[in-house]
Amino acid sequence: MTESSSEDDIGPALPSGAPKKKRRKLPYEKLYVNALPSSPRYSKSLMHKDQLAFVTMTPYTDFLITSSIDGVVKFWKKDSSGIEAVKEFKAHGGEIRSVSVSQEGRSFATAGADNTIKIFDVVNFEEALQSRYSLSQKKRDLLSKSTMGGANGRNQSTFSQSSTEAHEFDCVLSADENGMMEYWRPSGSYEKPDNVWEYKSSTDLFEFKKAKSPPTSIVISPSFTQFATFSFPDRRVRVFDFASGKLYRSYDESIATITDMQQAGTALQKLEDVEFGRRLAAEREIENPALQNKINVIFDESSNFIMYGSLLGVKVINTLTNRVVKVFGKDEPFRSLNLALYQGQPQKKGVVTVSMAASANPLLQEAEERDPMLVTTGSGKIRFYIFTNEEEISRSTRDVQNEKPKHLNAHPQLEAKAAETGSAAVIHTTYGDIHIRLFPEAAPKAVENFVTHAKNGYYNNTIFHRIIRKFMIQGGDPLGDGTGGESIWGREFEDEFSTLKHDKPYTVSMANAGPNTNASQFFITTEKTPWLDKKHTIFARCHKGMDVVHKIENVKVYKEKPVDDIKIVNIDIL
Numbered sequence: 001m002t003e004s005s006s007e008d009d010i011g012p013a014l015p016s017g018a019p020k021k022k023r024r025k026l027p028y029e030k031l032y033v034n035a036l037p038s039s040p041r042y043s044k045s046l047m048h049k050d051q052l053a054f055v056t057m058t059p060y061t062d063f064l065i066t067s068s069i070d071g072v073v074k075f076w077k078k079d080s081s082g083i084e085a086v087k088e089f090k091a092h093g094g095e096i097r098s099v100s101v102s103q104e105g106r107s108f109a110t111a112g113a114d115n116t117i118k119i120f121d122v123v124n125f126e127e128a129l130q131s132r133y134s135l136s137q138k139k140r141d142l143l144s145k146s147t148m149g150g151a152n153g154r155n156q157s158t159f160s161q162s163s164t165e166a167h168e169f170d171c172v173l174s175a176d177e178n179g180m181m182e183y184w185r186p187s188g189s190y191e192k193p194d195n196v197w198e199y200k201s202s203t204d205l206f207e208f209k210k211a212k213s214p215p216t217s218i219v220i221s222p223s224f225t226q227f228a229t230f231s232f233p234d235r236r237v238r239v240f241d242f243a244s245g246k247l248y249r250s251y252d253e254s255i256a257t258i259t260d261m262q263q264a265g266t267a268l269q270k271l272e273d274v275e276f277g278r279r280l281a282a283e284r285e286i287e288n289p290a291l292q293n294k295i296n297v298i299f300d301e302s303s304n305f306i307m308y309g310s311l312l313g314v315k316v317i318n319t320l321t322n323r324v325v326k327v328f329g330k331d332e333p334f335r336s337l338n339l340a341l342y343q344g345q346p347q348k349k350g351v352v353t354v355s356m357a358a359s360a361n362p363l364l365q366e367a368e369e370r371d372p373m374l375v376t377t378g379s380g381k382i383r384f385y386i387f388t389n390e391e392e393i394s395r396s397t398r399d400v401q402n403e404k405p406k407h408l409n410a411h412p413q414l415e416a417k418a419a420e421t422g423s424a425a426v427i428h429t430t431y432g433d434i435h436i437r438l439f440p441e442a443a444p445k446a447v448e449n450f451v452t453h454a455k456n457g458y459y460n461n462t463i464f465h466r467i468i469r470k471f472m473i474q475g476g477d478p479l480g481d482g483t484g485g486e487s488i489w490g491r492e493f494e495d496e497f498s499t500l501k502h503d504k505p506y507t508v509s510m511a512n513a514g515p516n517t518n519a520s521q522f523f524i525t526t527e528k529t530p531w532l533d534k535k536h537t538i539f540a541r542c543h544k545g546m547d548v549v550h551k552i553e554n555v556k557v558y559k560e561k562p563v564d565d566i567k568i569v570n571i572d573i574l
Contacts, residue, residue: 026320032302033325035343036316037372040328043390044082045383047403048072052377052384053096053294055340058105058122062344064375065108065122066384067096073110073118075125078342080371083386085402087125091118098293169193169224169242175215179208179231183245196243203245207238217296221303226319228297228306233287237297237308239319249319255283258311268324269312277477277484279311281520282335284478285456286379294337294377301343307374309336314376314387328387333490334378336385342373422451424574425540429464430567431551434524435544436508442498446510446518446539452488453520454571464552464566466523473552474511474523475568481561485520492517496537502529506542506549526553 026032050070057064057078064076064083071092076083092112100109107128108120119129171193175181183192197203208214208231215229215238226248228239239249261267262276271279286295297308300316305325307316313330317323329336374387383399427434440447453459458478465482466474477485487493494516502509502525509532511521518537525532526549542549556563 024321026304026318029304029318029321029325032300032304033316035302035370035372036300036305036326036341037328037374037387038389039387039391039393040313040326040330041387041393042329042332042385043388043393043398045385045399046083047383047401048074049382049403051380051382052338054099054338055375055377055384056099056101056108057340057342057375058101058108059103061105061122062342063105063122064340064342065099065101066375067091067099067110068382069095071096071112071114073108073120075120075122078344078371078373082388083373089118089120089127091127092116169195171196173218173220173227175208175218175229177214179210179212179214181205181208181215197245200245204240204247205245207247211236216292219297219299221299222301223303225303226299228299230295230297230308232292237306239306249317249322251317253308253310255280258283267312268315268327269330271312273479273481273483277479278486279335280484281458281478281486282379283311284458284460286335286337287457291337291379296338298339298341300341307339307341309339309376311335314339314374328374329376329385332385334381334385336376337379338377340375342375343370345370422447422573425451425454426572426574427545428569428571429548429552430565430569432548433545434542434548436540436542438540439498439500439538442500443496443537443539445493446496446537449487449489449493449518449520450522450539451573454573457570458520459568460570462568464562464568466560467553467555467557467562468560469553470527471529472523472525473549474521476511476521478520480565482521487519492519494518496539497534498538500538502532502536502538504528504541506546507538508540508542509536509538512536524549526550 048066048068048070049072050068052066053069054067055064056067062078063086064078066074066076071090071094073089073091073096075086075088077086091110092114094113096110096112098111101107101122102109106122108122110118110120112118115132117129117131118127119131120126121128170185171183172186173181173183183196184190185193200206208229211231211234213231213234213236215231217230218227219229220227220242225242226239227242228237230237235252235254237249237251237253238247240246241248258267259280262271286292295309297306299306304320305316305318307314309315312327313332314328314336315324316326316328318325372389376385376387378385382403422438422440424438425436427436438447438450453476459476462475462478463480464473464475465477465480474482477483479485495510495512495518500507505525505527507525507529509523509525510518511523512518522539523536524542552566555566
């Protein structure tokens, strides 16, 4: 999953008797790791009323600012006991597209889908400035992929804020939708600074253009020596040398690589097949453009480690040794997207250097005590999750109910909406289109499950994994072997039997492993199958594309599985 720079061992091995090349070692690595939260599990989670979009730690002023897709911004103050809610703003009438914090941590800005920019005075908890702008979606996306080289690596996407403090580069990095990355000054002639690379051809900045994968996140290290990116659709984390523009590290987090490593047993953590299928489905969900700009990469304060969310949790990678030194949340039920890290001392403000900490001076023991905190959002979650040094964690109390979710009591309305807007679907396969009519009145949960999965792309690129001629064709398993898949609720749901029967072919029903074990798999019958009545929930029937069903039914199979994959490209809900 990782690729090394040219300085690592590449090529023929030395004879066995030859002295081994010494591995790189980061001085004081243990000290840097100890400056991160120690617990691999989150100790607390707090809520917004809608899904979280961004989390931001303000440098020097010690505020956590959380933003949700409904335009709400919340300010939390970090203290020695954790965080305390301070103030809440309805910043935008629509979704918050991007956020940024100033170098000194006193100003925070948001850009919204309502074409407004809001700037907040962090310390005084008030809105300082509002401005309207008129930009196309493409230009908003461009702004969300720029970051300032003079902001201590704190800017998380969006427009740059000018800084009165002189710094080494005085430079902005930006990337367009085609993957072209540029260095430019934020003032004057807006030209490239003189103290970086001279010719772009000598850099590796064309990586994104060549891969046809523009970066969705750019962050500069606190030391200004490196910057890191995350890009789609190749799902690579890249680390560059800032001054030279040369690629230093590259980490492949693509679904293909993750799947290959799981199957080969070389993954960082070997997962059970069902759990791997569940996590793989979550990985597919983040291909949604609405989520891509929420993913970020961050550096720790030493600039030696990068951190980002992955299928296995939040990885902490030592970029010098090229090794994963820690994983947060590897057993937690969410996929981390947006991260923020606090490594300060909320009450004791003494500065402790690495050499001081390494000196074992007992007088420094109290001063060097830190209270690190990692904060992350989860894909599709209304909560943000906090990792700390806390050791005794109670699963029953760590999820604080500080809000009443907007849709907590709106399930009947959601079902009614599914019945109204989810009355039909088109299953686009590699063999043609299958049109089905949904029955939300007869099987509301099965229809809601199918419609939601379809809209989220859960079934995209899955295969028909089981075919029995003169009986049925079965699909809906992200693992492709009949053992995977889960419902939209993350658990099996009950059967819904009605007056509908398996008395005609082209009936669409839920596959199960016994009573009340419905998840994501479904099948389409090709004959009358009355013995399935009251055993499988019927939620739809084909009314067009039956020839495609029979074409799939008659393919060559081995042990009920097609020899050549037949894929569901995607499903449109009508």
